[in-house]
Amino acid sequence: MIHSVFIINRSGGLIYNKNYNTHIxxxxxxxxxxFAGTFHGIHALASRIAPTGKTxxxxxxxxxxxxxxxxxxxxxxxxxxIKFIAATDLLHANxxxxxxxxxxxxxxxxxxxxxxxxxxxxRSDMFDANMLQLVQQN
Amino acid sequence: MASSQQQKQQIQNMLRLDTxxxxxxxxxxEQPVTRQRRDKVSLSAFAFLFAEMxxxxxxxxxxxxxxxxxxxxxxxxxxxxxxxxxxxxxKIVRRETRVLQMLVYINSVVWRALFxxxxxxxxxxxxxxxxxxxxDNEPAILKYISVPKEMASFSPGAxxxxxxxxxxxxxxxPARVTSHVVPVDGLPVRTVILLKFDKDVMEREKRLEAxx
Numbered sequence: 001m002i003h004s005v006f007i008i009n010r011s012g013g014l015i016y017n018k019n020y021n022t023h024i025x026x027x028x029x030x031x032x033x034x035f036a037g038t039f040h041g042i043h044a045l046a047s048r049i050a051p052t053g054k055t056x057x058x059x060x061x062x063x064x065x066x067x068x069x070x071x072x073x074x075x076x077x078x079x080x081x082i083k084f085i086a087a088t089d090l091l092h093a094n095x096x097x098x099x100x101x102x103x104x105x106x107x108x109x110x111x112x113x114x115x116x117x118x119x120x121x122x123r124s125d126m127f128d129a130n131m132l133q134l135v136q137q138n
Numbered sequence: 139m140a141s142s143q144q145q146k147q148q149i150q151n152m153l154r155l156d157t158x159x160x161x162x163x164x165x166x167x168e169q170p171v172t173r174q175r176r177d178k179v180s181l182s183a184f185a186f187l188f189a190e191m192x193x194x195x196x197x198x199x200x201x202x203x204x205x206x207x208x209x210x211x212x213x214x215x216x217x218x219x220x221x222x223x224x225x226x227x228x229k230i231v232r233r234e235t236r237v238l239q240m241l242v243y244i245n246s247v248v249w250r251a252l253f254x255x256x257x258x259x260x261x262x263x264x265x266x267x268x269x270x271x272x273x274d275n276e277p278a279i280l281k282y283i284s285v286p287k288e289m290a291s292f293s294p295g296a297x298x299x300x301x302x303x304x305x306x307x308x309x310x311x312p313a314r315v316t317s318h319v320v321p322v323d324g325l326p327v328r329t330v331i332l333l334k335f336d337k338d339v340m341e342r343e344k345r346l347e348a349x350x
Contacts, residue, residue: 108282109284111186112182112185112186112189112283113189113282113283113284114188114189114190114191114196114283114294115283115284115285115286116284123286124284125284125326126282126284127284
């Protein structure tokens, strides 16, 4: 069960924040922004301190999952620097497939809409509707 | 012998332009107008182009009505060419000049050429007898566009209404064509193209009906 989804743009700002589980404590919008900035920072740190191979080209992917006692945080970073984060319960081991689908939805309903400005918060009814459908399937 | 000569020529053509591109795109101007198989354009590519068209016009207008008019003009330029092309490809001998036949032509032939499916319905308005409506339950080119709440009355289908307006003018039935979004359960992007024919067109229709 997916608890919530966050999308962070290239500069670390939060552009999408949705909570799909009403039974747990909600994050205030301020806390969500702080979370996005913090996560962006530690993600950058993790990819820098990773021990890379001899070849210069191999860069680490950064944080992929963070495990805690009650939930798991999954992160997927696109080649353009956008991070898709999902908080789920411990049953989901690998959410890369779902996060890739979210990336597809973002490409479709945000990037192809003429009224969306890049790096700004995503405000699209169709994106929300499709996200809800995708989360309910998982 | 002749085919190997042809192949050599084709390979030479390809090498001259770009070895990575397909044969079809390098000889684009030498392709026959009557296409043999159904070739389609990627919807994603067109969606990006269309989104940029809307953004481009948005920077040059003041107001939603102006934006729709500009998109309508863009659509008209496409409409004229679509009309010629469909008439040629479908090998139709007669151009429709009567209102109803022209609407059926738009509904079936033009919609199929553009969107790969006939339009969903054609209706005549009960309030005014010079108004007709073409409905499309999910126009593919509008699929990814979400209009923000401040511009709720804007319908990006203005582009499609421009195409229809140009075809109506080509068929000697000039009309004022607008597009409206009329969402229905389960179909949030349902678009209605409203055609309001000129007075002389309706008078001509009445005369022709009476003359029969």
